[in-house]
Amino acid sequence: MNDQMHPADDGTEHGHGELGDAEFAEFMELAAEEGFDQEEVEGALGEAGHGPLPVLAVVGRPNVGKSTLVNRIIGRREAVVEDRPGVTRDRVTYEAEWAGRRFKVVDTGGWEQDVLGIDASVAAQAEFAVEAADAVVFVVDAAVGATDTDEAVVKLLRRAGKPVVLCANKVDGPSGEADAAYLWSLGLGEPHPVSALHGRGTGDMLDEVLKALPEAPQQTFGGVPLGGPRRVALIGRPNVGKSSMLNKVAGEERVVVNEEAGTTRDPVDELIELGGRTWKFVDTAGIRRRVHMAEGADYYASLRTAAALEKAEVAVVLIDVSESISVQDLRIITMAVDSGRAVVLAYNKWDTLDEERRYYLEREIERDLVQVRWAPRVNVSARTGRHVEKLVPAIETALESWETRVPTGKLNAFLGEIVAAHPHPVRGGKQPRILFGTQAGTRPPRFVLFASGFLEAGYRRFVERRLREEFGFEGTPVQVSVRVREKRGRKK
Numbered sequence: 001m002n003d004q005m006h007p008a009d010d011g012t013e014h015g016h017g018e019l020g021d022a023e024f025a026e027f028m029e030l031a032a033e034e035g036f037d038q039e040e041v042e043g044a045l046g047e048a049g050h051g052p053l054p055v056l057a058v059v060g061r062p063n064v065g066k067s068t069l070v071n072r073i074i075g076r077r078e079a080v081v082e083d084r085p086g087v088t089r090d091r092v093t094y095e096a097e098w099a100g101r102r103f104k105v106v107d108t109g110g111w112e113q114d115v116l117g118i119d120a121s122v123a124a125q126a127e128f129a130v131e132a133a134d135a136v137v138f139v140v141d142a143a144v145g146a147t148d149t150d151e152a153v154v155k156l157l158r159r160a161g162k163p164v165v166l167c168a169n170k171v172d173g174p175s176g177e178a179d180a181a182y183l184w185s186l187g188l189g190e191p192h193p194v195s196a197l198h199g200r201g202t203g204d205m206l207d208e209v210l211k212a213l214p215e216a217p218q219q220t221f222g223g224v225p226l227g228g229p230r231r232v233a234l235i236g237r238p239n240v241g242k243s244s245m246l247n248k249v250a251g252e253e254r255v256v257v258n259e260e261a262g263t264t265r266d267p268v269d270e271l272i273e274l275g276g277r278t279w280k281f282v283d284t285a286g287i288r289r290r291v292h293m294a295e296g297a298d299y300y301a302s303l304r305t306a307a308a309l310e311k312a313e314v315a316v317v318l319i320d321v322s323e324s325i326s327v328q329d330l331r332i333i334t335m336a337v338d339s340g341r342a343v344v345l346a347y348n349k350w351d352t353l354d355e356e357r358r359y360y361l362e363r364e365i366e367r368d369l370v371q372v373r374w375a376p377r378v379n380v381s382a383r384t385g386r387h388v389e390k391l392v393p394a395i396e397t398a399l400e401s402w403e404t405r406v407p408t409g410k411l412n413a414f415l416g417e418i419v420a421a422h423p424h425p426v427r428g429g430k431q432p433r434i435l436f437g438t439q440a441g442t443r444p445p446r447f448v449l450f451a452s453g454f455l456e457a458g459y460r461r462f463v464e465r466r467l468r469e470e471f472g473f474e475g476t477p478v479q480v481s482v483r484v485r486e487k488r489g490r491k492k
Contacts (some may be wrong), residue, residue, distance in 0.1 A: 023408055027438055030412075034435045036450060044448050044483040045440045052180040054093070054213040055104045058130040059157075060139035061149040062357045065169040069139060069196035070094065070107040073206065085105040098206045103213055106133065127156065132310060135163040135212035137205070138188065139196075142179040146186055153184050162313050163212035166191045167205055172198060224291055229271060230399060233312035234337060240318045241348045246281055246384035249274050249391070254310065275392030282312060313443075314342035314398050314475075316391065321347045322357070325364045340444045342398035343375045346391065351381040353465025354459050355369075367410035374468055377473045398475025403443060406471050414470055415449070424459050434463070435485070444478040455482050 031041045058066050060072075071488045073093045096105045108126040130136055136157060139186040140150055157164050168180035171193035183191035192208060234242045252271050270281045311316060315336035319329050336343050353361070376394035380387045406414075415434050424432050432453025447467070449455070455463075464480050467473065 027408055027436075031450065036483075040483070041450070042485070044450070044481070045438070047492065053102055053104045055093075055106060055132060055212060056096075056135050056137060056209060057106045057108060057133035058137045058139060059125075059126050059130060059153065060110065061087050061147065061153065061405040062230075063112070064139045064141045065196045066110070066139050067107055069137070069167065069169065069194070069202070070105055072196050072199055072202050073098070073105055078092045092369070098340075099210060099214075101210055104334065112332075114361070116478060128155065128306075130160045130162060133162060134214050135165065135209065136160075137167050137209065139167045139169050140183055140191070141170050141275050142176055142183065142191070143170045145179065145182055146431050150186065154188060157188070164188050165205060165208045165212055167196075167453070168193045169196050171195055171199065183403050225297060229278045230314065230395075231280045231282065231312045232395060233282045233309050233315045233341075234318060235309060235315050235332055236318035236348075237320075237326070237332060240320045242318055244273075245316075245318060245346070245348065245380070245388070248382050248385050248388050249281065249374040274316050275389065277392075279395075306335075309339050309341065312341055314344065314395050315339070316344045316346050316395070317375075318346050318348045318382075320349055320427060321361055322349045322352045325368050332367070337372065340477055340479070342395075342402040343372065344391065344394045344398050344442070344475060345369075345372070345377050347377065347379045348382055350379040351384050351386055375472055394475070401442055401473045401475040403442050404471065404473065404476075405442050406439050406445075411439060411447075412436050414467075418463065418466055422462065424455060427456070432484075444477045446480060447471060447481070449482045451484050454484055 011203050028038060028041065030036070058070055060066050072097045073281070094105045094107070096103055106129045108129045110126075118406060135264060138153060138157060140146060159401045166183060168183050168190045168191040171177055171180050178195045180191045180193040192205040194205050196202065234245060236242055272279050272281050295359065317329075317333050317336055319325065335346070347361075376397055378387060378390045380391065382388070415437050419433050424434075430453055432451055432455055434455070435450050435452055437447055437449040440446050449463070460480055462483065464478050467480075469480060
């Protein structure tokens with residue numbers, strides 16, 4: 001297994017997903033025979049096969065028009081807008097497109113300095129958004145001019161070292177452009193005069209945004225350049241033993257371990273030799289229940305955990321077997337799966353189990369974790385080191401599956417067998433069927449099935465299960481999307 005992701009075949013630049021030119025040409029012939037036109041197929045492959053989209057964070061102090069600008073960028077009114085400060089508290093992510101390029105936009109709450117409580121949480125979110133972004137739009141109210149808070153945000157942005165596009169908002173006409181010019185004093189380059197409310201100047205600003213965003217997001221993962229040691233995030237609820245596990249695999253005390261839950265506030269990246277190779281382990285702060293209700297350091301810790309997961313390639317989810325599997329455990333596992341990372345489940349404190357608890361634990365796993373049966377399981381003890389060495393083969397297996405690609409010809413032979421042996425149930429007098437499919441991407445494996453009609457969720461799950469039985473995919477989520485043929489006559 002390679003230590004870094006290699007660029008896909010030439011086809012990735014042409015909407016082919018990860019299909020090479022020859023395979024794509026053969027695939028398009030098959031699509032044409034079944035009545036799909038090229039634009040339809042390329043659209044489906046593009047949606048399923050793109051690498052991680054570059055991320056643009058929109059930041060600024062309260063009430064400068066960030067959410068209005070976000071609505072303008074995404075072309076619809078989704079971000080909540082009110083004429084009072086502090087309406088946006090949660091980080092909210094949208095997908096946007098400009099000049100044919102797609103990217104994510106993160107709307108953040110207003111950033112303020114020297115604040116406490118929920119306001120500190122909002123400020124922490126904005127800092128996290130900047131940390132996780134590829135580029136930043138810094139919004140300033142041109143009519144008010146640069147404030148002390150704006151100056152503080154500039155310092156934050158300089159520390160982050162991300163490309164910044166300065167948006168001088170609320171410039172509704174030529175008379176306001178003089179106000180915008182004063183913002184050169186911030187030292188962030190040219191202020192772009194914009195009226196987010198009326199759309200004035202937003203196109204020119206977005207042209208600058210595209211220059212700031214990376215051209216080839218598939219060459220990075222979660223904002224981290226690919227190559228070098230594989231990145232492993234240790235995640236789990238507080239006091240599950242993440243820091244103890246990191247110390248055990250490192251063979252020395254590298255992070256503070258305390259009986260009090262939540263000792264770890266910031267993730268600590270550690271290069272660790274394990275199983276004959278170097279890994280980059282991230283020890284994360286425990287994710288607490290109802291994260292958005294927490295304040296201050298705990299809230300910030302949860303955001304940092306999310307950031308570590310975004311930057312990781314594989315998540316090792318620690319579960320404390322001395323306690324019943326909780327809603328928090330399930331939510332954390334779902335978070336890892338939804339993020340598209342490879343997943344390993346590590347059942348910690350195994351040395352504390354008696355026969356009765358072991359019996360009930362197996363029942364809990366069977367009942368609550370049925371959706372992640374595919375995740376490798378390792379029974380470990382961070383305290384004694386029991387079976388810690390088994391983490392490496394489990395992680396390697398998960399990463400190998402995460403990067404596996406099934407050739408289109410092999411996949412379609414398999415799909416043909418499925419359709420013949422287990423056809424979709426008849427609904428409303430019609431029987432939809434899978435016509436053909438392809439794997440549009442990896443990390444995680446993403447499949448696009450082209451069908452004659454709507455495939456029910458149960459049948460999609462059946463297809464995913466059979467894909468796993470046939471091709472493995474142990475330790476990785478598998479994403480299956482379906483494109484239904486539009487109603488028109490078959491092409492002869």
